Amino acid sequence: MSKALEAVLRDLAAFPAPELASPEDCKRRAAVAAVFRIQPNPSHLPPPSATTSPASDLDTFFSQPWVQHGDPELLFIKRASRTGDRWTSHVAFPGGKRDPTDPTDHSSAIRECLEEVGLNLTSPGVLSVGHLPDRLIKTSWGTVPLLTLCPFVFLLTTPQTPELQLQGEEVASAHWVPWRLLFDPRLRTTESCDVADRLAKKRGTLVRKTLSLALGQMEFSAVRLWPGRSVFATFARDYLMPVEAGIFESPLVLWGVTLAVVEDLMEMQEPGIVELWDWPTFTAWDVKAVIRAWSSGLRTRNRKRAKEAVKGVMVERMVEEKVVVDMSDSLVLVEKEEVEVLAKRSQTFRERESTINILVDGYYDIVRKAVWATLAGRFVLGTAVVGGVVYRVLNRR
Known part of the structure; x- marks a missing residue:
């Protein structure tokens, strides 16, 4: 360790x-x-x-x-x-x-x-x-x-x-x-x-x-x-x-x-x-x-962004003629020229970024909307149930 x-x-x-x-x-x-x-x-x-x-x-x-x-x-x-x-x-x-x-x-x-x-x-x-x-x-x-x-x-x-x-x-x-x-x-x-x-x-x-x-x-x-x-x-x-x-x-x-x-x-x-x-x-x-x-879609996208950020940082730090880098689930031999191309694609990952910050980006916006939507749904459902009960009671008379 x-x-x-x-x-x-x-x-x-x-x-x-x-x-x-x-x-x-x-x-x-x-x-x-x-x-x-x-x-x-x-x-x-x-x-x-x-x-x-x-x-x-x-x-x-x-x-x-x-x-x-x-x-x-x-x-x-x-x-x-x-x-x-x-x-x-x-x-x-x-x-x-x-x-x-x-x-x-x-x-x-x-x-x-x-x-x-x-x-x-x-x-x-x-x-x-x-x-x-x-x-x-x-x-x-x-x-x-x-x-x-x-x-x-x-x-x-x-x-x-x-x-x-x-x-x-x-x-x-x-x-x-x-x-x-x-x-x-x-x-x-x-x-x-x-x-x-x-x-x-x-x-x-x-x-x-x-x-x-x-x-x-x-x-x-x-x-x-x-x-x-x-x-x-x-x-x-x-x-x-x-x-x-x-x-x-x-x-x-x-x-x-x-x-x-x-x-x-x-x-x-x-x-x-x-x-x-x-x-x-x-x-x-x-x-x-x-x-x-x-939040399912956002969580999936943010997971992907976080993984890409890690890959981008890895690519930026390659300085040898040939390097081995895990770009997926398998090890791939990458030539220096390929590294330079990949590095140009990963300029946004040049500076170290918090993984958790990436994962929660936009998440709390959805939390707020979901909370109010759920509370509104409860109110509508509760109103419908009460209305149904009142309707049945009134129809019995």
Whole structure:
């Protein structure tokens, strides 16, 4: 798995995603840090007498035996429970909103990581690898922009990981999760939340509550996390909240924006893994059925676009005289001249693009229409049933 991660990080370092400018009506930006480490195998630890200086580049780092036999892990945090916080108790990466004093989004990620978990990403033992695609975060089913999220990837390069110091007001716990487990289909699940959470404050309370009752909950694709090591903010006020509520199992579930960022990384290592991800829907069966039917064509087109984007990026990066590239389900030998032709056809894929962003493009427009169509259908059906009952009652007299 270390070898596979090496290819991902090399690709990201060579081809970082471009910065996404904030829209005029939403200038808020936030940055997060996706931090990798290699958990050494006890059989391949460097001897205590060895002096291991931090690697200054990916080549040096991945050439070390303890790295080659180690297990990559990714750092997640569980945010503290806070009233009024949109992301309360969510599993996420360390990060937060960009301050006016932050010169760049990258520096925001570094500052937030230090503040939240005490990890200094500017130390000699850390490599700043690259920039994943920015994304505009929206709510109210994709109509109201909240902020632009900027994800950055870092790599710890020493066998000993610095001790994490959690900021209990913001972070309830931190977890090192084996990277390989995120690819396991058995850990795929769903996460549900109240519809009102998706509507922000744009609509009145009565409308939100009515929709919540009518539509049930929103259901999102998710992954259950199985950490290798966890650190808890035992001094935080919500440390014993699950126990006090009678909950003795508090599973870590990754979903939403953070899962979308992780899916982008996973797709770089294993193209097609995003097939395990599914579009958001509702728990109400009729709403779910209408959305599924109405969005069928769009989902098929977006799947195709996402696959073509991956192929386009692959083609752009071919530099040898002859290369082997998987352009379908079979390996094909491609001459340099053919690569140049294909590259001209794939100029739109030149810059790395979020796979999940491609998949959901236009989807929430259909969700909104399908929801109102379903509610209208319920009203018409209900009116017809009531009218039929009244008609029969009146005809009996």
